[in-house]
Amino acid sequence: MTSATHPEVAALLERAHRIGSDARNTNYAGGNTSVKANGTDPVTGDDTELLWVKGSGGDLGTLTEAGLAVLRLDRVRALKKVYPGVEREDEMVAAFAYCLHGKGGAAPSIDTAMHALVEAAHVDHLHPDSGIALACATEGEKLTAECFSDKVAWVDWRRPGFQLGLDIAAVKEANPRAVGVILGGHGITAWGETSDECEHNALWMIRTAETFLQERGRAEPFGPEWAGREPLPEERRRERAAALAPLIRGLASTDRPQVGHFTDTEPVLDFLARAEHPRLAALGTSCPDHFLRTKVRPLVLDLPSDAPLNEAAARLKELHGEYREAYRAYYERHASPDSPAMRGADPAIVLVPGVGMFSFGKDKQTARVAGEFYLNAINVMRGAEAVSSYAPIEESEKFRIEYWELEEAKLRRMPKAKPLATRVALVTGAGSGIGKAIAHRLVAEGACVVVADIDAANASSVAEDLGGADKALAVPVDVTSEEEIAAAFRAAALAFGGVDLVVNNAGISISKPLLETTARDWDLQHDIMARGSFLVSREAARMMTAQNLGGDIVYIASKNAVFAGPNNIAYSATKADQAHQVRLLAAELGEHGIRVNGINPDGVVRGSGIFAAGWGAQRAATYGIEEEKLGEFYAQRTILKREVLPEHVANAVFALTGGELTHTTGLHVPVDAGVAAAFLR
The missing domain is CATH 3.40.225.10 (Class II aldolase/adducin N-terminal domain)
Incomplete structure (x- = not known):
């Protein structure tokens, strides 16, 4: 004021x-x-x-x-x-x-x-x-x-x-x-x-x-408990939700990509555990604010809570097809020649007994709010059924509001979506340096980001800076651990519905001459970057193929993947491994619409966690200069004579994933200010 x-x-x-x-x-x-x-x-x-x-x-x-x-x-x-x-x-x-x-x-x-x-x-x-x-x-x-x-x-x-x-x-x-x-x-x-x-x-x-x-009100307005629809124990429930989320998100994104949100609060689980929930869900929501966010009715899985996962997945696909046919019929029943075109036939709310509610929207906030509105609708149904019976407004009236020209005009006034809107990214090593810069750029362009880092405090700080839960999720991840990587992707599925864009950035650097490089140095370097990138990419491919929405995997490799320098055997060999992973996975995953590309930075000193952790001192000693002048040294040996910053690498990630290079895969983009010896041939 x-x-x-x-x-x-x-x-x-x-x-x-x-x-x-x-x-x-x-x-x-x-x-x-x-x-x-x-x-x-x-x-x-x-x-x-x-x-x-x-x-x-x-x-x-x-x-x-x-x-x-x-x-x-x-x-x-x-x-x-x-x-x-x-x-x-x-x-x-x-x-x-x-x-x-x-x-x-x-x-x-x-x-x-x-x-x-x-x-x-x-x-x-x-x-x-x-x-x-x-x-x-x-x-x-x-x-x-x-x-x-x-x-x-x-x-x-x-x-x-x-x-x-x-x-x-x-x-x-x-x-x-x-x-x-x-x-x-x-x-x-x-x-x-x-x-x-x-x-x-x-x-x-x-x-x-x-x-x-x-x-x-009567005590059980939703009817008696329905045997077989009771809530699963929390750990099983959330594990099942994470397994189903990418599939459901893919189905809900048939007409246009969506971000997801998962809710398993007690009112939702109780509603789905009661005998009357199919009848009430089919009646749809009533308050205009409700069904404008949730569509006229949800998709409800009609299987027991503990049905085999493959059966649940198959049935969800069948029900999704039926939902789309029913929605199109609803549109055709009520549309007039001057009605706005049908906006999409996918559900905004998917209810799975024993598990919870999946809600979808053009961004995380919209998806979350859609779930909140359906929870409002459940409360309304409970109250109405407690003292009478639930009787929402007529379907024709719902259509008049959903496809009201005034609502259409409101949609037209909305700002144009950002390039990465609806995309969910997971960035490893995002707690500092290049990874942090990448996370910031992706969020600025509309993506939701899972900030994955071995340092939980750093990850949390970055996620908070990015705008909190509707923008970013912090997950502690040691990329040498298959279990922790799988847990990170499950967390992404529960928070946002899945993952579309993965950046393999986590790494360390050990700079030693060959004779001083131990087997432990070699194994540690390869475990974190070569093996870690492989494990992350494998988990990403599983989730992306389940979604059937395509995707991007980007490797932050290095100029050293193609340039032979002194005292750097473990690091450079690992970067060469990553570089070839790009080519191999681009060839293998292309049939699923998954593009795999790499970025070869060099000399990213300022803001770099690797350089601050000792790599800078080692490289400065190798070149015989003071550590604080290392960035200037790297700049002067380039063609452009410019220092490379984390933001420049982030720019390259966006260039590869922002929607313009849709037909590019298997590419390595140098971000080194020009190092002739590292030109790709």
Whole structure:
């Protein structure tokens, strides 16, 4: 907030933050709050009544003043005179542009009319699970009266828009004792003459509904336990989830690549362990915010919890095909000639009894939030079934919202996706130096990154710097251990659904003359880099082939793979091994759409973990110079006379994987500022 923030707007933002910080009150980016108050006309200097309302796409918990749309209230209300009727109400959204005050702030949302037309200074529209449970119950209107008496009125389902605003305003006028309404199939709206009164009324409605559902509800709303669908023990459950995740992600990415998220919380597992879950899941979600994120219904595996993994995989493929056919039929049943094109027929939510829920989206946050929304839907089903029966809005109404031109326009306003959006990368040795720079570049270009490093503290620090759990995951990995590598890929599958891009960067360097190089030196050098790269690439190939989405494997090799220098037998021989692994794997994995390429850096001194760990001192001694001048020395022996930094290697990784070199595999890219003796032949 600025120093000039209107005091009523300041109160509105504080209220929004309090309400939005509690998931019981509304879902992420769901609902909106508003205030009506006098402001100054920037032309005349006169007072004019304004409406500040959360703009399209914002989140209450993090709402800022810039996220508010600001409109002239008299102009919005004057739209009633030109309202052409419900069949043309979408035209009213464009009319809001002529009602803006000054620069107008954020884009007005479809709910703007609701806030403007209701005669109250403050209005909150929210999507609490308890309120939606009443809104989606077969006897919702009757239950609302029993729960709230005449303090809360009922409004039949209507798609959000200008007419809904008129409906709520009329109901409020006809019910002077009411402090809010339950919107059939949708959520709640509350009001008050002060910010505190509005917040009190909204929270009173939510908590009263929660108490009503708890006290009136039956004990097992999802039915009895279903033998064979009970949750697996945690270790087995997560092992099975990690094994299924790449397959499911691949299926969910048939139309367009997706990032995944896995949830095995108790409410999800309990829902899937109950006899009624197939019926309820088939009914789909109801609140518009829910099914816009989760699609109209999930894909549900119909096998016992402990079914053999190969049987589960085969059945998931069958069900996915059936889901796509059913979704296309749903689209064709309801689409009109002017409907937006079908956006994709893959599920956003996949439920596996005994294991949990897999959710998908264009990035990790979207995938995670989709899962949170389906958990909201489970809570809604539980509440509705506890006191009545769950009755979501009609399928045709769901389609009208899912393929609403206003939703399509919102999608068109979204910024263009970054080049590596939806891709999941695993970088070894990412806790420092070149690996850290690569991790930063990949995240900057839209990827999710698994920061793998033998130093757990360094890995965690890098992951935190990259933006936390929606961007990066830290995993401690010793690349000489098959078990730790497998565990890292399992962690990636649970966090993001799988892996698409692997960078073999972990390494050490032992610089000694031949006669001083011990067998232990040789074995250690080869175990970490040659054997380690092989093990990581093998695990990557397993996951990438399971996903069937192609992929990239990049080896950070070295100029020394092709250049013979003194006192470097163990390191250079290992780099030559890695270089040939690139060629061998490029030839073998190409049929799966997996590209394998290498990068040959040289002289990366600044920020390098290897150089800082003693390699720099050894190489400086070999060349007879001071260690702090090693970077300058390397630069001066190059054709370009430029020092190579970790960021330059990261740039090369992006060049190979960012989408332009789609037909390149088996290539080694020098990043050495030009060393003629290392030119590839």
